Amino acid sequence: MPCLARIPLVLALFALPLLAVPVQAVAGDDDPLQFLAFSTDFDSKCVQRNGVMIYIANKHPSRSMKLVLERWYMDNRTADRGKSLLKPGEEPEPLGCSNIEGGKQEWKVLKSEWAD
Numbered sequence: 001m002p003c004l005a006r007i008p009l010v011l012a013l014f015a016l017p018l019l020a021v022p023v024q025a026v027a028g029d030d031d032p033l034q035f036l037a038f039s040t041d042f043d044s045k046c047v048q049r050n051g052v053m054i055y056i057a058n059k060h061p062s063r064s065m066k067l068v069l070e071r072w073y074m075d076n077r078t079a080d081r082g083k084s085l086l087k088p089g090e091e092p093e094p095l096g097c098s099n100i101e102g103g104k105q106e107w108k109v110l111k112s113e114w115a116d
Contacts, residue, residue: 051099
């Protein structure tokens, strides 16, 4: 039967690496991805393709962000890359339809940084 007095010590040893995480690694105002929002809405050309329009927006109240996006089609990364400068308070930027030529289309963020 294990000694119960040793269990807190063992748990503390496993927790030490977690305590060593620098404060800057925690998501905050320094992380543009925290303020990035993907959304969808109906658009006539996308509805005709059995999909919806995909949008991206910056939800930060005062900072602009620069993004590099990559397009995926039918779960495969394509060679298409897009750069965006998203300013606070602007309308969401349309990326494209969620479904084209019978296949799913999506965008993923390759790089994000504050523009200021």
